Every structure is written in C-alpha cells, then in structure tokens.
Amino acid sequence: MEHLFFFYFALVIAASSVLVVGLRNPIYSALSLLIMFFHVAGLYVTLHAEFLAAVQVIVYAGAILVLYLFVVMLLNLKQDERYHRQWPVAAGVGSVLVLEALVLTVLKGRSSSATPAVSETSAAELGNTEALGDVLYSTYLFPFEVASLILLVAMIGAIILAKKDLGGESV
Amino acid sequence: MVMMYELIPVLPLAAFLILGIFGHWIKAKAHLVAVPAVILSWCISILAFVDVADGHHSTFRLYTWLTSGMLEVHIGLTIDRLTAVMLLLVTTVSALVHVYTIGYMKGEPGYARFFSYIALFTFSMLMLVLADNFLQLFVFWEAVGLCSYLLIGHWYERPSACAAATKAFIVNRVGDFGFILGLLLVFTTFDSLDYATVFANIEREAAKTINVLDPLGGSLDVSALTVICLLLFLGAVGKSAQVPLHVWLPDAMEGPTPISALIHAATMVTAGVFMVARLAPLYNASPAAMSVVAVVGAVTMVLGATIALTQTDIKRVVAYSTMSQLGYMIMACGLGAYTAGMYHLLTHGAFKALLFLGCGSVIIALHHEQDMRRMGGLKDRLPITYWTFVVGSLALAGFPLTAGFFSKDELLVSAWGSGPLGQVLAVFGLLTALLTAFYSFRLVFVTFWGPSHVDSHHAAHVHEPSPTMTVPLIILAVLSIAAGYLGIPEFLSPMFERGGERAHGGGATVVMLVASAMGLLGIAGAYYAYVLNPDLPDRLAQRWRTAYEWSLHKWYVDEAYDRSIVRPTFAAASELWKRVDVAVIDGAVNGVARAIAWGAWFLRLLQSGQTQHYALGMALGAVVILTLLMVI
Amino acid sequence: MIPLSYYVTLSAVVFFTGLVGVLIRRNIIIILLSVELMLNATNINFVAFSQSLHNIAGQVFVFFALTVAAAEVAVGLAIIIALHRAKNTINVDEFQLLKW
Numbered sequence: 087m088e089h090l091f092f093f094y095f096a097l098v099i100a101a102s103s104v105l106v107v108g109l110r111n112p113i114y115s116a117l118s119l120l121i122m123f124f125h126v127a128g129l130y131v132t133l134h135a136e137f138l139a140a141v142q143v144i145v146y147a148g149a150i151l152v153l154y155l156f157v158v159m160l161l162n163l164k165q166d167e168r169y170h171r172q173w174p175v176a177a178g179v180g181s182v183l184v185l186e187a188l189v190l191t192v193l194k195g196r197s198s199s200a201t202p203a204v205s206e207t208s209a210a211e212l213g214n215t216e217a218l219g220d221v222l223y224s225t226y227l228f229p230f231e232v233a234s235l236i237l238l239v240a241m242i243g244a245i246i247l248a249k250k251d252l253g254g255e256s257v
Numbered sequence: 258m259v260m261m262y263e264l265i266p267v268l269p270l271a272a273f274l275i276l277g278i279f280g281h282w283i284k285a286k287a288h289l290v291a292v293p294a295v296i297l298s299w300c301i302s303i304l305a306f307v308d309v310a311d312g313h314h315s316t317f318r319l320y321t322w323l324t325s326g327m328l329e330v331h332i333g334l335t336i337d338r339l340t341a342v343m344l345l346l347v348t349t350v351s352a353l354v355h356v357y358t359i360g361y362m363k364g365e366p367g368y369a370r371f372f373s374y375i376a377l378f379t380f381s382m383l384m385l386v387l388a389d390n391f392l393q394l395f396v397f398w399e400a401v402g403l404c405s406y407l408l409i410g411h412w413y414e415r416p417s418a419c420a421a422a423t424k425a426f427i428v429n430r431v432g433d434f435g436f437i438l439g440l441l442l443v444f445t446t447f448d449s450l451d452y453a454t455v456f457a458n459i460e461r462e463a464a465k466t467i468n469v470l471d472p473l474g475g476s477l478d479v480s481a482l483t484v485i486c487l488l489l490f491l492g493a494v495g496k497s498a499q500v501p502l503h504v505w506l507p508d509a510m511e512g513p514t515p516i517s518a519l520i521h522a523a524t525m526v527t528a529g530v531f532m533v534a535r536l537a538p539l540y541n542a543s544p545a546a547m548s549v550v551a552v553v554g555a556v557t558m559v560l561g562a563t564i565a566l567t568q569t570d571i572k573r574v575v576a577y578s579t580m581s582q583l584g585y586m587i588m589a590c591g592l593g594a595y596t597a598g599m600y601h602l603l604t605h606g607a608f609k610a611l612l613f614l615g616c617g618s619v620i621i622a623l624h625h626e627q628d629m630r631r632m633g634g635l636k637d638r639l640p641i642t643y644w645t646f647v648v649g650s651l652a653l654a655g656f657p658l659t660a661g662f663f664s665k666d667e668l669l670v671s672a673w674g675s676g677p678l679g680q681v682l683a684v685f686g687l688l689t690a691l692l693t694a695f696y697s698f699r700l701v702f703v704t705f706w707g708p709s710h711v712d713s714h715h716a717a718h719v720h721e722p723s724p725t726m727t728v729p730l731i732i733l734a735v736l737s738i739a740a741g742y743l744g745i746p747e748f749l750s751p752m753f754e755r756g757g758e759r760a761h762g763g764g765a766t767v768v769m770l771v772a773s774a775m776g777l778l779g780i781a782g783a784y785y786a787y788v789l790n791p792d793l794p795d796r797l798a799q800r801w802r803t804a805y806e807w808s809l810h811k812w813y814v815d816e817a818y819d820r821s822i823v824r825p826t827f828a829a830a831s832e833l834w835k836r837v838d839v840a841v842i843d844g845a846v847n848g849v850a851r852a853i854a855w856g857a858w859f860l861r862l863l864q865s866g867q868t869q870h871y872a873l874g875m876a877l878g879a880v881v882i883l884t885l886l887m888v889i
Numbered sequence: 890m891i892p893l894s895y896y897v898t899l900s901a902v903v904f905f906t907g908l909v910g911v912l913i914r915r916n917i918i919i920i921l922l923s924v925e926l927m928l929n930a931t932n933i934n935f936v937a938f939s940q941s942l943h944n945i946a947g948q949v950f951v952f953f954a955l956t957v958a959a960a961e962v963a964v965g966l967a968i969i970i971a972l973h974r975a976k977n978t979i980n981v982d983e984f985q986l987l988k989w
Contacts, residue, residue: 092891096899103903103926107910112918119922126929132891133940135948142932145955150925150962157966158918161973169913170869170982176912179876180905186883187901191894193887214948221945222952233956240960247967250974866988868981873912 088132095129098122112158116151123147137215262315262336265301265344266383268294269351272376280369287369288359291376295355298379299348302341309341310748316389316453327448335389335452338752339599342745343386343531346606349736350523351379353729357614358515360725361621371411375519378404382524386531391440391450394532398436398496401525402429408520409512421508428505432495439488442467446481456538463542486539486546489532490553497529497583499557504815506580510572514617517572522579522613523606530583530602533590537753541593548678551591555682558584560812562692566699567798567808570627571616574700578653579609581689585668588686592679594671595753596746601664604740608652608661611733615646618722618730619704624715629700634709638719641727643705645734650701652737654694655776660741662773665690667746669772670765683768687775694779702787896937904930917972917979921965928958 098121105118123146130139170176222230272294276287283290308315318333336344355375362368381400388394403426410422440450446462447455465481493499498506509521520526533540533550540547561581568574582605589598620627622639636643652661669690672683709716721727786793798805807813863870903926910923932951939947973979 088891092895096895099899100902100906103906106922106926107906107913107919112916112922115919115922119925122926122929126933129933130936133936135936135940135951138936138948138951141952141955145959146925146929150959153962153966154918154922157969161970161979170915172869172873173913176873176876176909179873179880179912180909182880183876183883183908184902184905186880186887187905188898189887190883191897191901217945218948218952221949226949229953233953236957236960240963244963244967247964248970864988866985868984869912876908876912 091132092129095125095132098125099129113155116154116158119154120147120151123151135214137218261301262305262334263319265298265305265348266380266387268298268301269376269379269383273373273380276369276373276376280373283369285364285368287372288355291372292352292355292359294376295348295352295379298383299345299352302344302348305336306341306345309336309338318389322392328444328450330390330392330450332393333389334387336387338749339531339534340386342599342603342749344383346527346603347379347382347386347524350519350606350610351375351382353610353732354515354519354614357518357617357726357729358513360723361515361617362513363723367411371408371513374404374407374411375516378408378516378520378525382528385528389452391443391452391455394535395433395436395440398492398528398532399433401520401528402426402433402496405429405509405520405525408516409509411513411516412511415511418511421505421511425505425509428502429495432492432502435488435491435494439485439492442481442485442488446485452535459538459542480543480545482539483543483546486536486543487549489536489539490546490550493529493532493587494553495529496532497526497587498580499529499553499584499587500560501814503557503561503580504818507573507576507811510570510576514572514613514620517576518610518613518617521576522609526579526583527586527602527606530586530590530598533587534595534599534753537590537595540590547591547593549591551588551678551682554584554587554589554591555685556584557581558588558689559685560584562689562696563808564811565696566692567805569629571619571629571632571700571704572613572627574629574696575609575612575616578612578693578697581693582609582653585665585686585689588682589668589672592672592675592682594668594675596749597664597668597671599749600745601668603745604652604660604664604737607733607740608649608659608737611645611649611730611737612653614726614730614733615642615649618642618726621722621726622719623711624718626712626715629703631710631712632704633707633711634705635711635719636705639705639721641721641730645727645730646705647701648734648737650697653697654780655690655772656694656780657773657776658741659738661737662776663741666769666772670768673764673768687768687771690772691775691779691782694776695783698780698783699787702783706788707791893937893941896933900930900934900937902930903927903933915980915982917969917981918966920981921962921969925958925962928954 102118102122102125106115106122109115109118123142127139127142127147130136130142269291272291275290276283280287314335314337316333316335318331321329321331323330355372358371358375362371365371378401381397381404385394385397385401388397406422406426409425410418412418443455444450446465447458449455459482463480463482466478467481467484468476469479469484470477495502506521506526510517512520540550558581561577561579561584565574565577565581568577582601586598586602586605589595589601619632619635619639619642622635622642623632626632648659652659655662655665669683669686672679672686711719786797810816907923907926907930910926911920914920914923932954935947935951935954939945939951969979972984976983
C-alpha cells in the first residue's frame with residue numbers, strides 16, 4: 087500500500103518536473119510546478135512530516151508560485167525561442183549525471199541498506215509539529231532568528247529593486 | 258743609465274695619453290706635446306746605440322704579466338745591435354714625420370687626434386722592437402696593426418678611407434692567425450716564449466717532427482721548426498704586404514701622407530722583416546722554411562715592380578715600390594743574408610719616407626691632387642721638393658754612391674753568393690732593379706718635367722710648402738746618401754752568423770757592375786720614354802694591350818679575392834641571416850609570443866558573458882566529481 | 890518500508906531535471922522555476938534521511954531551506970522586473986555584458 091502511494095507521488099513528481107522544464111508557455115510551466123509542489127507535500131505526509139507538508143503547500147504553492155504567476159502576467163511576455171544552443175550538451179550532461187547518481191546509489195546504498203524499523207513508535211509519541219517546534223526554539227533558535235532577518239532583507243530588497251527610478255514616479 | 262732606456266717607449270706613450278685625454282682642449286697646440294716627446298726619445302735612442310756599439314747588451318724585465326703552469330710571460334726590454342738600429346730608424350723617421358705633420362695637417366679638425374695616434378704607433382713599434390719574448394712581440398704586432406687602422410681611417414667621413422682601414426686590418430688578421438698558431442707551437446715545442454730560452458734550445462728540438470696530416474687521418478711528418486717558421490712567416494706576409502696578402506697596402510694610401518711615410522714605408526711594414534731577422538736562429542735551423550720565405554719575397558718583388566709601371570696615382574706608385582722593396586728584403590732574409598736585408602731596410606726607410614713626404618708636398622701644393630697626369634712642369638715651382646725627390650729616386654734606383662746603391666748591392670751580392678736558389682733569385686733581383694729605376698724616374702719625369710697639365714685654378718698658387726715640411730725632406734735626402742757610409746753592415750754582421758760573411762771576389766764585382774748598369778739603363782729608358790718621346794708609352798701600351806691591362810689592374814688579385822672569398826661570404830651571411838636568424842630564431846621567439854596570444858584568444862572565448870555557459874561549466878565539474886566518486 | 894535509495898533516486902532525478910532546465914531554457918523565469926525544482930529535490934532528500942535516521946535536524950533544515958527559497962524568489966523576481974525594464978526582454982542571451 088505504501089509502495090503504491092510512493093510510486094504514484096514519485097511518478098507525478100518526475101513527470102511534472104520534466105514538464106516544467108519542457109513546456110513552452112511559462113504559465114504552463116508554473117502550473118506544472120504547482121502540481122509538483124502538491125505531490126511533494128503528499129510525499130512528506132507519507133514520510134510522517136505533516137507540518138512540513140502543510141508549510142510546503144502554504145509557502146511554496148501559496149506564496150512563491152503565486153508570485154511567479156504575477157510576474158509572468160505582469161511582464162506580458164512573448165514566446166521566445168525555447169532552448170539554448172547548448173541543449174545537446176546539457177542533455178548529455180544531465181543524463182550522465184543521472185546515470186552516475188543511480189549507479190552510486192545502487193553501489194553505496196548496499197552498505198547501509200539496513201533501515202532500522204525500530205523507532206516508529208518513538209517518533210509517533212511526539213507529533214511532527216511538536217517535535218519540530220521543540221527543536222526549533224531551543225537548539226536552532228539562532229538560525230530561526232536569522233531566517234526572519236533574511237526575510238526582512240529580502241522584502242526590502244525586492245521593493246527597492248523593482249521600484250522605478252528612485253525619487254521618480256511612485257510605484 | 259740603464260733605467261733611462263725605458264723612457265724610449267714611455268715618452269711617446271705619455272704623449273698619446275695626454276693628447277688622447279686632453280686633446281679636445283689642446284687642439285692646435287698638440288704638436289707641442291708630441292714632438293718634444295719623440296725627439297727626446299730619439300736622443301735616448303742614440304745613447305742606447307752608442308752603448309750597444311761599445312759592446313753592452315742590455316736586457317731587463319719590467320713586469321711579470323702572467324704565470325700559469327709552465328707559461329711565464331713578462332714585459333721586458335732587450336737592446337742588442339739589431340734592436341739599436343731599429344730604435345734609431347723608428348725614432349728618426351717618427352720625429353721627422355711629427356715635424357712634417359705640423360705643416361701638412363695644419364688647420365685640420367683632427368689635428369690632436371692624429372698626433373695622439375702617431376704617438377701611440379711610435380710607442381707600439383718601439384715596444385715591438387724592444388720585446389724580449391714572443392708574446393710581447395705579438396701584442397705590439399697587433400697594436401701597430403690597430404694604429405694602422407686608426408690612422409688609415411683618420412678622415413673617417415670618407416667611406417673609401419673606412420673601407421681601406423677595415424681591409425688593412427682584416428688582411429693583417431689573416432696573417433696574424435698564422436702568427437698565433439706559430440706562437441702556440443713555439444710554446445708547445447719549447448715550453449717557453451722567451452727568445453733567450455727558445456734560441457738556446459733549438460739544437461735540442463731540431464729533430465722533432467709534427468704529423469701535419471693527423472686530423473685527416475694521413476701521415477706526413479714535417480719538422481716542427483719548419484712548421485713554426487712558416488706559421489710565423491704567415492704573420493710577416495700579412496704585415497709586410499707580401500704576396501698573397503699584399504692587397505691592403507695600396508688601399509692604405511687613403512690615409513694622410515705622413516702616415517704613409519711613417520707606417521707604410523719605414524716602420525710597420527718592416528716589422529715582418531724585423532721579425533724574420535730577430536728569429537734568425539730559428540729560421541737558420543729550417544732550410545725548407547727559408548726557401549719558402551725567399552721565393553715569396555722574390556715573387557712580391559717582381560709583382561710590385563710590374564704593377565708600379567702603369568699606375569697613375571703618385572702615392573700608389575710609391576706604395577707598390579715599397580711592396581717590391583720589401584720583397585727584396587724578405588728574399589734576402591730567406592737566403593740567409595740577414596745583414597743585407599736589414600741594411601736595405603734601414604736605407605729604404607730613409608729614402609722611401611723621403612719619397613712619400615715629397616709626394617705629400619706635391620699633393621699639398623696642388624691642393625690634394627694625386628693623379629700624375631694632371632701634374633708636370635713642377636721642378637721650377639717646387640725646387641726643394643724636386644731636388645730631394647730626385648735624391649730619393651736615385652737612392653731607390655740604386656744610383657752609384659747613394660745609400661740605396663750600397664744596400665741593394667750588398668743584398669744582391671749576398672744573394673748571389675748563397676747558393677743556386679740565391680743565384681736564380683738574384684737574376685730576378687737584377688731585372689727588378691731595372692724596372693725599379695724605370696718606374697721611379699717615370700714618376701719624376703711625369704710629375705716634375707714636361708709641360709704642365711695642372712688644373713688652371715691651382716696653377717697660379719703652386720708654391721713651396723712651409724719649412725716644417727721642407728726641412729724633414731732635406732734631412733732625409735742627406736740620410737739617403739749618407740746612410741751608405743755609416744758602416745751599418747759591419748755593425749750588424751756579428752749578430753747573424755750566416756749572413757755575417759760578406760761576399761767578396763769576382764762574383765761580387767760583376768754583380769755590382771750589372772746592378773749599376775741596370776739602374777742607369779732604367780733611368781735612361783725612363784728619360785727616353787717620357788721626356789724625349791712622350792707618346793711612346795701610349796703606343797707601347799696599345800701594342801702590348803694585355804700586359805698593360807694586367808699591370809694596370811694589379812694582376813686582378815683584388816678581383817680574384819672578391820669572387821672567391823668576399824662574395825661567397827656575403828652570400829653565406831645573407832642566407833644565414835634570412836634562413837636562420839629571421840626564420841628560425843626570430844620565428845621561434847616571435848612564435849612563442851604568437852602562441853601565447855593565440856592561447857589567450859582561445860581562453861577568452863570561455864568568457865562569453867552568458868550565464869548558462871558558466872552553469873554548464875559547473876555541471877561538467879559535477880560530472881567529473883561524481884565520476885571520481887564512482888571510480889574511487 | 891520504502892527503502893531510502895528510492896527516495897534518493899527520486900531526488901536525484903528531480904534535481905538533475907532542474908539542472909538541465911537551468912542549462913537549457915532561455916526564459917529567465919523558467920530558469921528560476923528550475924532552481925526551485927532543485928531546491929525541492931534537496932528538500933525531499935533531507936526529509937527522507939530525517940525519517941530514516943530518526944533525526945529531526947533534517948526537517949529543521951528543510952524548514953530553513955524553504956524560508957531562504959522564498960526570500961530568494963522574491964529578490965530574484967524583483968531583479969527580473971528591473972532587467973525587463975532595462976532591456977524589455979527576459980531572454981537570458983541578451984544579458985551578456987560581463988564578457989571580454
């Protein structure tokens with residue numbers, strides 16, 4: 087049963103990521119990405135990371151993708167040439183890399199193939215959200231604060247970069 | 258007393274240094290430095306001569322130059338009879354030329370420079386003559402060659418002068434190559450370069466032989482002493498303008514006339530003869546080398562005389578005459594008559610310097626005209642020059658009672674008495690005496706007698722030059738006669754065992770009479786051809802066209818050298834330049850630069866500015882790392 | 890239990906797809922989308938390992954990666970807008986001033 091869910095999610099993720107890269111219209115690419123995001127969230131749920139699944143949907147699908155769609159529609163683009171001249175090389179490189187990654191996984195994966203099935207219960211005692219929150223506000227407090235600072239800077243930066251001439255017309 | 262002899266060469270050296278450094282400020286007063294120095298040197302030479310005549314033979318070392326293993330070379334002076342007479346010759350002629358130069362080079366911009374160079378030359382020649390070892394001889398041999406180069410090219414703005422100076426130096430160098438080899442061979446054979454040591458050991462080394470075909474894998478044993486003598490003689494061939502290295506002497510007439518008198522008549526060119534005479538013990542031990550020397554001298558003697566018959570430049574006539582007389586001297590030395598050779602060298606020094614200075618006087622009077630066809634009728638306008646010139650020509654022709662007569666007679670008699678080869682060569686000598694008399698009086702008659710062909714501009718201004726120029730002429734004229742009565746042969750003969758015997762008897766008298774007859778015949782012939790019958794020479798030239806052309810063009814020796822040596826060398830140099838220097842060496846150096854530039858161009862293409870190219874680079878890097886992870 | 894290698898494989902596939910997308914596409918927006926793909930792939934990796942090794946740190950990292958991705962998208966799109974204003978195109982080939 088689990089395998090079924092996994093393979094479904096994995097297949098759709100792979101297919102939609104290919105579509106993202108391959109489709110001509112940027113709106114269609116963005117929408118494929120949206121599908122991918124949802125299925126990644128689903129994958130997280132199967133991995134008992136429910137909180138992350140929720141955050142994934144809210145942030146990625148809800149904020150980031152919407153931002154992309156806004157920009158695409160704002161810029162009102164024409165359809166340009168799709169692929170760069172170096173696409174054969176890139177395709178070659180990509181396939182080689184995938185192959186090598188697979189080989190490496192198979193070769194090295196053997197050595198530590200034992201996946202301990204022990205502590206399912208221990209993780210289930212504490213729910214995902216609580217476990218995450220527990221760690222986030224104790225051990226990882228400093229990166230947490232820094233992350234908020236990053237967001238602040240990004241916000242300011244985005245406003246300034248996208249503004250029209252400084253001191254000129256209002257945005 | 259003995260220490261004073263060092264001043265003989267040092268005084269001219271001091272004059273050279275002072276004029277060389279301060280000449281720019283001294284300028285027209287340069288003669289005040291040079292002339293007293295050389296005259297003082299002359300006075301001390303007389304003292305040395307008197308000392309030697311009393312029987313003292315001085316040798317002293319000044320300075321040890323280098324010691325290296327078995328080789329020990331020092332700067333030293335030796336004064337014996339041979340040296341004493343040479344000292345007198347050099348200082349006398351040099352002093353007279355110094356005085357003459359005051360008038361000749363008056364007003365010239367290079368006045369001080371000229372005096373500094375002839376002072377340097379005098380120093381070098383004196384040191385050469387005073388040397389007591391081979392290496393010192395060689396060093397100053399080269400030094401006089403250098404001075405000759407500097408002085409021939411004195412008017413260096415003239416390309417012909419520069420070319421002549423270079424030619425003189427290069428041809429001398431060819432001879433010096435042989436000299437150096439001879440020097441090395443002397444050292445390897447005798448383990449020393451001192452005259453005294455070498456002469457003492459000749460008997461011991463007489464049997465040594467060298468296999469001259471060794472490098473080629475053959476075998477031909479030649480006596481070591483013969484090889485040494487021949488190699489050293491090669492140097493003399495270059496320096497004394499013997500055939501085949503005589504080609505520089507006529508071109509050396511590009512230099513001012515005083516140096517033609519000093520260097521190319523009396524002193525430098527006689528260095529070769531001096532060397533053979535100084536090394537007489539060595540040459541006496543090698544009869545084969547002596548025969549070669551004699552024959553070379555005879556060939557030069559004849560060649561020079563035949564060419565002088567047709568030349569029209571007065572200085573060239575005298576130059577070829579010098580070459581011919583040098584041939585006489587070398588021939589005499591080659592036949593063992595060293596005393597006679599040196600005697601002729603001394604008298605020749607006097608009258609040939611006189612002839613050159615006389616030419617100079619004529620040239621100055623006619624505003625640097627040197628072609629005898631544009632002269633004539635000068636004997637009344639330039640009386641002193643004319644009469645001294647006649648005296649010099651009489652001495653050259655061997656007219657009885659002049660110094661030239663006595664020395665030439667001595668020479669031919671000794672040659673006749675020295676064996677079968679000597680007799681053959683003496684016949685040639687007598688024939689050459691005829692030619693000598695003929696061409697020297699041809700020069701006199703065409704230049705001084707007959708109708709004047711002088712350029713009309715200058716004809717009115719022809720006048721006798723200043724006393725600074727005429728007094729040396731007179732002194733030399735007196736010497737040209739008086740030198741025959743000074744008893745030079747008796748003075749020199751104790752030095753040379755073989756040449757010491759003076760031939761007496763019937764053979765000697767006949768030779769003397771024939772020589773005198775030849776001289777008188779030559780003078781008469783010249784008189785007939787150039788005074789009585791002026792168009793005879795042209796008719797003769799037409800009749801014997803080939804002989805005339807060969808004589809006029811110096812037997813085409815220069816042309817032969819040009820074809821066989823000069824042009825191939827230039828061609829080879831040009832090819833080397835184009836093929837090797839430009840194509841290979843420059844090509845390699847520039848090629849490296851081009852290769853780097855190309856490499857840079859290639860690498861620049863990597864910076865396309867397109868982000869995705871850079872990203873591709875990163876992806877390729879990832880491929881490499883993953884591959885490494887896979888493999889390792 | 891689903892073996893870890895399956896998740897790693899999936900992550901690799903998505904990641905290299907995103908990489909190829911960066912290398913291939915000329916539209917800057919699509920390039921940024923491909924970058925998002927790559928980030929997501931690493932997130933999948935982290936969560937899978939976190940689950941496999943029973944260490945919550947992996948998920949914390951995903952949390953932060955998510956945050957940074959959001960910030961990066963904001964700034965990136967702002968830059969795209971600025972570029973578009975300058976050259977009226979978002980074909981990445983047009984932006985090649987940093988070259989020899």
